[in-house]
Each structure stands twice: as structure tokens, then as C-alpha cells.
Amino acid sequence: MGSLPTEPFLPLDPDRFTKESKAVVDFIADYYRQIELFPVRSQVKPGYLHDRIPNTPPILSEPITTILHDIKTDIFPGLTHWQSPNFYGYYQANASTPGFAGEMLCSGLNVVGFSWIASPAATELETIIMDWMAKMLKLPSTFLSGHLGGGGGVIHGSTCEAVLCTLAAARDNALSKSDGEGITKLTVYVSDQTHFTVQKAAKLVGIPTRNLRVISTSRETGYALTAEIVRAAMDADVAAGMVPLYLCGTVGTTAVGAVDPIREIGEVAREFGVWFHVDAAYAGSAGICPEFRRFFDGVETADSFSLNPHKWLLANMDCCCLWVRCATKLVDSLSTKPEILTNSASEDGKVIDYKDWQVALSRRFRAMKLWIVIRRFGVANLMEHIRSDVEMAKHFERLVAEDERFEVVVPRRFTLVCFKLRYVGEDIDEEEGTKCWEMNKKLLDSVNESGRAFMTHAVVCGQFVLRFALGATLTEIRHVEETWRLVQEKASELLMITNELGWKLKTL
Amino acid sequence: MGSLPTEPFLPLDPDRFTKESKAVVDFIADYYRQIELFPVRSQVKPGYLHDRIPNTPPILSEPITTILHDIKTDIFPGLTHWQSPNFYGYYQANASTPGFAGEMLCSGLNVVGFSWIASPAATELETIIMDWMAKMLKLPSTFLSGHLGGGGGVIHGSTCEAVLCTLAAARDNALSKSDGEGITKLTVYVSDQTHFTVQKAAKLVGIPTRNLRVISTSRETGYALTAEIVRAAMDADVAAGMVPLYLCGTVGTTAVGAVDPIREIGEVAREFGVWFHVDAAYAGSAGICPEFRRFFDGVETADSFSLNPHKWLLANMDCCCLWVRCATKLVDSLSTKPEILTNSASEDGKVIDYKDWQVALSRRFRAMKLWIVIRRFGVANLMEHIRSDVEMAKHFERLVAEDERFEVVVPRRFTLVCFKLRYVGEDIDEEEGTKCWEMNKKLLDSVNESGRAFMTHAVVCGQFVLRFALGATLTEIRHVEETWRLVQEKASELLMITNELGWKLKTL
Incomplete structure (x- = not known):
């Protein structure tokens, strides 16, 4: 051959x-x-x-x-085709022509900008573009480079890396105040909706699993944390001699798209001197549109904030933007000064060496990609991209609501619609609950096995729900409508069979 | 605009x-x-x-x-042009036409294969190609997938990620045998030549900095660890009530290209029940040629082994291959089982979910790139690539040796030549040592400021040496010779000036 x-x-x-x-x-x-x-699904x-x-x-x-x-x-x-217009699983991973151009240039130039001198443009463009992004999102000026407090942004590969680095910075900052033996006392706060990456990162940095506080959320609070419950958890830990370390709030949780009240919980974090990270991996990109900024209200209380343009801002894999309010804490924890990298620019302290803001030494020139995406589209088109996706998700939500066999289980915030086939009546016993779970699982499987669309699921208050996570680059309104017809068709087939068995599911 | x-x-x-x-x-x-x-250097x-x-x-x-x-x-x-044929700084970052094609396909398909079902081809190709790589390197069968002991390979973004994950696995395995409070007792062993990424990773996973044993190497041992000194360090720790955790051996250190005696130190690691990682980030690619395999002798004693095809195997950034002998330990430490990712393939346990072998959830389809690089070139061409680079480095080494103003400071193993301007005579006092340091630093600066070549430096036994790290994809013999003429020219200029000041540097 x-x-x-x-x-x-x-x-x-x-x-x-x-x-x-x-x-x-x-x-x-x-x-x-x-x-x-x-x-769509392999x-x-x-x-x-x-x-x-x-x-x-x-x-x-x-x-x-x-x-x-x-x-x-x-x-x-x-392949499970993440770029298919009928991909509604997990979360969107936007490819685009400019994102691809950026990846080509990153790979073609193939420079490794770990220190400023190793490619000054890679470092300086990253600082400038992270400021652009911060301005697009109207982030507080404390996150901008050159701010007196020493804030700034860095591009990581993933949210997990961003959380890992900020957790390590918070940990080292806390331990520097103790005798260094205190790692087993440090506690981390998340909700049962927070991305599991925070639990993984906490374990990675050596926080004992038993020190992770996974706070339950409920339908009543829209699956969000509340200041009261966060404060109660921290109070209890302090009373027990523990040291509250890190709180993660989320704007747009992965499972259901819930939004934690950033200002309220951020103020609690400040009270306790806890590092407050806001994870907006998916929904953060919506912050470029004024009408969605209310979800980020209070972000100035955060010590760090991250979002992934590789999800919803057309930037191809991988690209995670992290801003911190105090870069010194990050650098103190992550910096290394090997002789082989010694150079006068770094010694003079007038440049950033991004190796000290991340896990690895090596780094790709991802700022090139983000720069090209923003320029090629312009902010107006990027806003249009977000808005048209939200409009399409709203349309799907309406279609679900209009079919009385179904219900929308969680209020839609951005582009994620969580829905299920419902039972008639209010009271469901355990057996019926199990049947409802099975029925919705069967519905999801039959949709995915058709190959015509792909969705995934979540479990919300013990219910199995289908997640319609809209946002693939190529999705148009016709795909949304066709997918809804597919869901109806599969539901009708299932209901015809199962209602003969006496299940109390609603039919039209 | x-x-x-x-x-x-x-x-x-x-x-x-x-x-x-x-x-x-x-x-x-x-x-x-x-x-x-x-x-070359910006x-x-x-x-x-x-x-x-x-x-x-x-x-x-x-x-x-x-x-x-x-x-x-x-x-x-x-830009500092890493793809310039006259780039000899840090380490090589090989770009190539097939590596670029692989990056394009990875970015164009833009699938996110965190779980098998999220794109089965991404997972399965990675397993197959990591086995290909293991076979090319003649790694022991214990590192192959499907081996009874449960070995296998995974593609990470960087050596730091590989070390971080294996350190976390080693740590959690050790702590599971204690009461979980023992993290402050765990010790990590490296040499003063080991890449600093190991120290960074150790700190990241919560090992106190004071528990890092940085073992001094010397000219006599070729800047390598020895079994005796490693054993002595571990003995001392055990005697002091510490728990030896992790040893990193290196084939081809970054600073000088030294090679630790893998078998000897690996056997010590086994004696103490310590996780033994072999870092061959740069030189590992040479293992595809039989004549270089002696440097990897004893790799079967290792628990894990890593190398970066993005350095010397034409694979563009980023691509780090990690093999482990017992994947279960890695997965036990890194796995997460969120409900939203539940699927029958994963539950049946017949597939790999690579999210549980790495830091992040997201992952790029890097196996595609490695597959294309290997097929497009074929193993014969890849061997030719390694060999011609080594031949060119040998040529440069000869040129240095032939000019009596210079000396080769560290025996060349692969493609890195560490050299310096030397003093006449054996005895150098401190002042002369400082002058020699300054002179070589000036020489390096003048080479780099010329823009015609770029090298970096290392400090070896208190001496400042120039590192000629050959291996850029486009480098040909003419570039090597031209660069040597440049070094001679800059040296002559410097020596003319400084010998007038009475410095005892050799002139021709």
C-alpha cells in the first residue's frame, strides 16, 4: 500500500x-x-x-x-457529528470559518509562547484580546489587564484547567496563612447542578473528597444556589473548625441551564474570605448581548470568571477564557523559574509569561483564533448569532408547550430546553414515576436511534428529562421544526403501544 | 473599517x-x-x-x-519563528504537512470525544494509534491496550498534564492505603536536570514543596541520576517516617539532553513501591530507531511513560503520548460519573471514556493527527527524520570540537549540543569564571540579536553554556554550517575586543 x-x-x-x-x-x-x-449519533x-x-x-x-x-x-x-445542524446533545461546540482559520494559523505558525520572548506577539495579542472580550461582556474593569489591582485574562484549554488553576491559587494563598498542614481543613462549595469538573479539580489539587460541600437545589429556586443556604453551609464549617476556601457559582448549568444569583452568593463568599469563581462555560457568551447581562449581575464580587468561546462563540475547540482579579495569586501558585528560560524581558518584570497562569509549559496560540473570530464576524454578527439561537430555542419551547402530552420541566434561560412526556394528573405514585422515567428514556433512545437528531438527558428532581441543547453553528429554524416533528412522531409511536398497556400518559 | x-x-x-x-x-x-x-528571535x-x-x-x-x-x-x-530552519532554542516544535492536515481535520470535524459514545471513532482510533506508537517504540506489551494487566495509552496536551495525572493517581493510590491524612508525608524524587514541570505538577496535586527531593547530578554521571543516590534518598525518607511516592526518570533532559539509567533507578522504585514515571518528552521519538533504544533499556520497570510527538515527530502542537501500566489507577483517581453523561456503552464497561484518563472533560481529536502523520510519512521516513537530525547535530558537534576556542560541555546524545567558549588552562578562579560566564552570555546575545539564528542557554555545573537544540523541520545541513559560521564570526568579534582587556580566552 x-x-x-x-x-x-x-x-x-x-x-x-x-x-x-x-x-x-x-x-x-x-x-x-x-x-x-x-x-447524528454514531x-x-x-x-x-x-x-x-x-x-x-x-x-x-x-x-x-x-x-x-x-x-x-x-x-x-x-463519529457523533457535533457539527450536524441536528446535534442537540451535551452542549454546542461551535465550528466556524474564522475559527477554523484561527486554528490553521495557530497550527501553521506553530509557535510556543510560554514566555513573552518565546513569541512576544502570542503573549501580547492574548492580553489585548482578553481585554476585548472583557469589554464585549462588560466585565468590571478589575478583570482588565493593566488595572491597578492586577487583574487580567488568560486563554486555557478547558474549564477544568481554569478551575484547577484558580483552586490551586486559592489553596496556596490559604495555606500560606497557616502552617501549610491545613489542606485537610479546606472546604469547597458547589451545588448539585455545578459542573462535575469542579469536584474533579478539587480532588486533583488535594482537597479531600469529604471536604466538598454539594449543596442541593430545588425547583423552587430554579435549581440555583441561594445566599442563605451557602451561608449556612459555611457557618457550619467554620463552627466545626474547617476553613471555607472556594465557592463556584454558575451562569447556565450544564444539566438544566440554571443560573445562580451571582451577587447574593458572591457577597457571602466575600464575608467569609472565600475565593469565588463564576463558571459561565456555556452561557457566558450570551453576555455580549445587553439583554442577557442581568444574569451576570454581581460578577464584580468574583475572584475569577470563565467562559468557553469554543462552545457558543464560534471559536472551534479549544478555547476557554479565564479572568482573575488578582493575577499575583495565580502566578504565586503556578510560576516556575528554571534557569533555561531565564531572559532579560522576564527578569525586568515588564512582560507576562503565560506559563505562570496555566498548568502546562507549552501553549498554543489560541489568541490568534479568538482575534480572527471577533474581527471576521464583528461584534454585531456575534450578537446576532447568540440571539438567533435563543429565538430558535424559544420556538422549540413553544412547540413543546403547545403539545399537551409534554411539559417543559425547567424554565428556559438561554438555548437549553428540558422537557418530558408527562402523566395526566398531579399525583404520581412510585410505580408510575418509574414508568414515566422509562417512557422518556425510550423516547430519547428512539429519537437518537433514528439518526435524524441527537439529544441527551438530565435527571431533575428524580425525573428523566430530554435536553434539547440548541446551538450548533449550522442549525436553522427548519431543523428545529423537523426535530420537533421527529419527537412527536416517536412519542406517538410509543404512546400508542404503552397506552394499550394501561399507562396513564396523555395522548392527543 | x-x-x-x-x-x-x-x-x-x-x-x-x-x-x-x-x-x-x-x-x-x-x-x-x-x-x-x-x-529568528523577535x-x-x-x-x-x-x-x-x-x-x-x-x-x-x-x-x-x-x-x-x-x-x-x-x-x-x-513572532519568534519556531518553524525557522535556524531555530535552535528551547526544543524543536515540529510542524509538517501531515501534522497540519491532522490539525485541520481535528478542528474541522470538531467532535468532542470525552466518552466513547460522544464519538466512538475518536476513542477507538486513539487506542489503536497509541498501540501503533508503542509498537514503533518497542515498548513492553504491558503498555499496550488489551493487555491483561490493564495497560494502555492516551493522548494529552502536554507533559505537565501527563505528570499531573500520574502523580494524582499515585497519590490517591497511596492515600487509599492510609487514613487519607497522609498527603504531607508523601515525597517525590527528581534530579536537578528533571523538567521543572514535575515540581509544578507535584505542587498542583498538593504535595508540600518541602517534600520534593531534587537530587544533584554531576559531570561524572553525565548529569544523570544513579540507583545509589536514589536509594539513599528514599532510605532517608523512610527512616524519617516519610512515604516515598513518585520518581521521575528522564530520557533526554531539556537542559542538556542527559539520560537517567532507567533500569537501575526503576528497580529502586520497585523496591520501595514508588510510582516510576519516565519522561522522554523530547528524545522519546528517537526510540523508533533501533540504534537509540538502548537509552530506554529497562522501561518495563516504569509505571508510566510519556513523549511528545509535537516536539520531534512532526505532529504540530499539541500532542503528548502517555502510556500507563495500570489504567485502573488512573481512572480510579480521575473518573467522574455525572448523570448527564450516563450511557449504556459506558455502563456496560466495554468501552474507554478518555475523560477519565485526563484532566479536562473536553478533548480534541488528536489521534487523527498522529494517525495521519504516521501513515503519510510511514515509519521509514520518520526514522530517516530522526537520523538525519542526529547526523546534523553530530556535524555541528564536530565543528565545535574542531575549533579549539570552544568546547562541547556535555556529551551529545541526540540532537542537543551544549558548548561554550573556553578558557585556556585548567584552573579558573572565581573572577575568571564570572568573565567566562559573561563572555558566553554575550556570545549568545550577539548570535540572537543578529536575527540569523536563535539558541538558548543552560547552566551546567556553574557554567553558562549555549544550547544548540537542532530539530526544526526545515533545518538542512547548510543551515547548520551557516549557523556555525555565525557563531565563529560573533566569537571572533567578541574575543578581539575582550582579549585586549587581558582576558585569557583562546583565540585562533
């Missing part, structure tokens, strides 16, 4: 680079053109790829055309 | 995607064509970009041509 051995080994020849890269561009464009033809069985790929690597080179052919025949069936 | 408002907002239209992406490909190809014209001053970029984002969209123009005029001067 190898090519003729006469093909010269030219790993980065500009002419061959151009030819092969353009072939890949054409291939990806064709993928987008055909994407609606593929089942339909393969575990181990499907094992027999399709040789179990040893090739000795001789293979042409790019052969490789692209194999991607089509062997990889495509195993 | 914005475009006409009539341009429709089409964030991922296939035709526009094709047109704009191809323009970016042409732009990057031109960059490679012209790359030798740029000063010559800008801190803050240079501030006045070139508006301090607020544009409201309206801008054309891609404008953006590319600005990259050329505003960003290029601020």
Missing part, C-alpha cells in the same frame, strides 16, 4: 503543503455539505474500528488521497 | 469556508517560503503590539484579506 519509494521526504515543502492542505479543505467542505446525510458498536485499521503502522508513506478516503469510510461512521 | 452590512452572516457556509481556508493555506505556505527572511520591545491593535473590538465584520494583512504587518514582527 505504500507509495513509490522515489517520493522524496519533504515534511514541510511549501508547494506540497499547499496542494495537500487544499485537498483537506475541500474534503472538510464536502463533509459540511453532506453532514445532514449522516446519522450507530456503531464498541470495537467497530478494530478490524478496519491494521494493527501495525505502515513502513512506507501513503498518499493523502488514500488517507482521506479511509477517513470517509472508516472514521465517519464512528 | 467594517465590510458592507449587506454581507450575509454565514458562519460555516461550505463555499465561503473553502475560499477563505484556501486563502489561509496560501498565506501559511508563503510564510514558510519567506521564513528565512525574518529575524526583535520587538515589550508592549510593541499595544499601539498596533485597537483597544476595542470591531462592531462590523472585516474581510479575511485585511486580517491576513495585519497578521503579516503586526504579528510577524512579534
